[in-house]
Amino acid sequence: MKQYFLPHEGGAFKANLHCHSTVSDGRLTVEQIKEHYMKNGYSIIAYTDHDVLVAHDDLNEDGRFLALHGYEMEVNEEGFKGLFSEGLKFGSAKTAHLCYIAKSPDNMTQVCYNKDKYIWGNALAYKPQLKFESDDYIRRYSAEGVSEMIRIGREHGFFVTYNHPTWSMESYPDYSGYEGMNAVEIWNTGCERGGWAEYNDHCYDDFLRQGKRIYVTATDDNHNGHDLSHPLSDACGGWIVVRCAELEYECVTDALEKGSFYASTGPEIYDLWAEDGYLHVTTSPVHRINFITGARHCGSAGAHYGDSVTEAAFKYNKDSDGYIRVDIQDDYGRHAATNAVWVDTIAE
Ligand SMILES: [Zn+2]
Ligand SMILES: [Zn+2]
Known part of the structure; x- marks a missing residue:
């Protein structure tokens, strides 16, 4: 008897699950991103701007394009002052980044938020409309702290991915304590184009050999700092192909939850x-x-x-x-x- 692991019924939809737009620190608008990715055969973008959960349902086109909404959270090693400040230690501090993708189109509540921290850049303009499950959460950079953030995200209906371990300068002693994520990025185009060795197949095997039943994604993490025609453009370099019955929000997120997809940077x-x-x-x-x-x-x-x-x-x-x-x-x-x-x- 044949037992298939990639479903046959329905369609195969190309998706980028990690993406930054002008809503946070990306250079392209959500519409420009949609246009470019559709030209390159994509049907799904998860918009995961930094610390801001904004729906983009107005971009949806029946059977042709689906916008998922999510956001990326980070928690930094003690003493880290932030990406844009002087002083310690951006060059050597460790950090953990997680993408949260809402599994239901109605889920618009951010978790692990603090009213005095975390939100920055263009995302500040969206602050008045955001909804939070707590406003005094303190993120902790430790195995327990990151695992708690993942658990809270899962409990509140998010598909949670652990992102770009190489860029984050995390290794086995750091990430082996992280529990409960749905998937790890085996590839991140933005980091790879920046010069990091961001094909993390060893990291996936590390998690699996611990008995963690998680999936792999390949994503762009595109900020589009380079023009789309530039050889180091971070658009359309890594994706997943989702197999599911139709291009409908919960049909797609259900396929993510079940692992009905594979990751690619080229071959099929x-x-x-x-x-x-x-x-x-x-x-x-x-x-x-x-x-x-x-x-x-x-x-x-x-x-x-x-x-x-x-x-x-x-x-x-x-x-x-x-x-x-x-x-x-x-x-x-x-x-x-x-x-x-x-x-x-x-x-x-
Ligand atoms: Zn990141
Ligand atoms: Zn990112």
């Missing part, structure tokens, strides 16, 4: 299924197909540069692998990654 994943003890994948033409597990047991299919592979199968070990995930790479070094398949969820 068409199908992923288990059958008779093997995990199978079919893809666009790529240079490598890697199978990674929770154990020292991996597998690979490959081609010479210029040639390609488009399918592979991997015999997993039901007793010891824990999970299996697929990572593919094309001749340009671009990746796509599936969410982990937990072996104990594969039917006999």
